[in-house]
Amino acid sequence: MDSIRFIADVHLAKVAKYMRLLGFDTLYFNQIDDSTLLQIAAKEKRYILTKDRGLAQRSDRVYLVKEKEIKGQIYEILRHFAVKQCEPFTRCLVDNALLQPVSKEKIIDRLPQRVIGWCNKFWICPVCGRIYWHGTHFLRMKKFIDEVCGEIQARALVEE
Ligand SMILES: [Zn+2]
Structure with a gap:
């Protein structure tokens, strides 16, 4: 990074x-x-x-x-x-800490019912304890993030 x-x-x-x-x-x-x-x-x-x-x-x-x-x-x-x-999607949006992967079993009691069924990958913030997954917010942001990362990678290639 x-x-x-x-x-x-x-x-x-x-x-x-x-x-x-x-x-x-x-x-x-x-x-x-x-x-x-x-x-x-x-x-x-x-x-x-x-x-x-x-x-x-x-x-x-x-x-x-x-x-x-x-x-x-x-x-x-x-x-x-x-x-x-x-x-992208490696830091807590609230306190800037690096997220850590966490198993679904460990946090299942904290997940909304609608998420349990279709999501299997989760991250937790070691500072505030928030749980992150690739939900609807993620999908909304993903297009922009992909565009930004695409431009960054293109620039890196040109300058190599
Ligand atoms: Zn946090």
């Missing part, structure tokens, strides 16, 4: 969620001041994603996102950082 890591500012919650969905280590805090954001970025070698021009001028670790719509924003970020690899 690319070692590139991000931290999204408070206005980019959706960007953080999509970046995690694609497998990128992306921190996000509901409330954080610019100085703390800059400190974390410097300490953990993360790039800050923001829509705030003022913040963008304070460090070269800050990237000013120009697009307005979420999917455009994701493409913009991945192109800017020339990302060549993604590992």
Whole structure:
């Protein structure tokens, strides 16, 4: 996995969620001041994603996102950082932790009845305990994720 890591500012919650969905280590805090954001970025070698021009001028670790719509924003970020690899559906969307595979038997009492019948692969977040499976939300997102990953792979091939 690319070692590139991000931290999204408070206005980019959706960007953080999509970046995690694609497998990128992306921190996000509901409330954080610019100085703390800059400190974390410097300490953990993360790039800050923001829509705030003022913040963008304070460090070269800050990237000013120009697009307005979420999917455009994701493409913009991945192109800017020339990302060549993604590992979608490997991170918890809520807290950024790496998911671990878990057997159906272990978590069956926590699954909705409608899922038990048709789904056999599950992942669990070691931090918050949420269970993930490839359900309807996954299918809705999959087309976009496939498009993004396709572009990333195409770029990696061109630059090899
Ligand atoms: Zn979690």
